[in-house]
Amino acid sequence: MDVILLERVEKLGHIGDVVKVKDGFARNFLLPRKKALRANEANRKVFEANRERIEAENASRRTDAQAEAKTLEGVSVTLIRQASNTGQLYGSVAVRDLVEALVADGHKVNKAQVVLDRPIKAIGLHEVRVALHPEVAVTVKVNVARSPEEAEMQAQGVDVMAAMFEQDTAGFTEDYDPNAEPGEIARDEAPAEGEEA
Helix, strand or coil, X not given: CEEEECCCECCCECCCCEEEXXXXXXXXXXXXCCCEEECCHHHHHHHXXXXXXXXXXXXXXXXHHHHHHHHHCXXXXXXXXXXXXXXXXXXXXXXXXXXXXXXXXXXXXXXXXXXXXXCEEECEEEEEXXXXXXXXXXXXXXXXXXXXXXXXXXXXXXXXXXXXXXXXXXXXXXXCCCCCCCXXXXXXXXXXXXXXX
């Protein structure tokens, strides 16, 4: 199906472009969300008559998004979640969790703007893209940790999982006799003569 785009759609085109898309994508996404019109003569005339208004509205939305992007620039969100000893979360961090955390910080973000390619399922620092407008996107850092102390360590650049599994050098060490045969009992523990083993 050929459609006329009413706004920039990522990986598809800009305002006014006539592009060929699959019928389902047009019917279920582009047309209901007013992102495109069917490409026929009547709609082409309507689009050309309203082109200046559509582009002006897009420009005003873009300036609003750029202003909001400045407030989101460099924002870091900390989420405390339960996780196993290996760092795998019990559950995952979804778009809803990120939106709630950003709104709690005072940012105007909705679910449709958060681009999460796959759910976050491990503790650590993650980068999530927030598309405030088709032409304006910012990256938000998400710090997922098991406790506030762990989150603070991760924010300072410490790899918590690596630090947890580091070898304890001051721990117990076993005496080692390089001349001992495998399976041989140490000399001071050997039974005295006449005693049964």
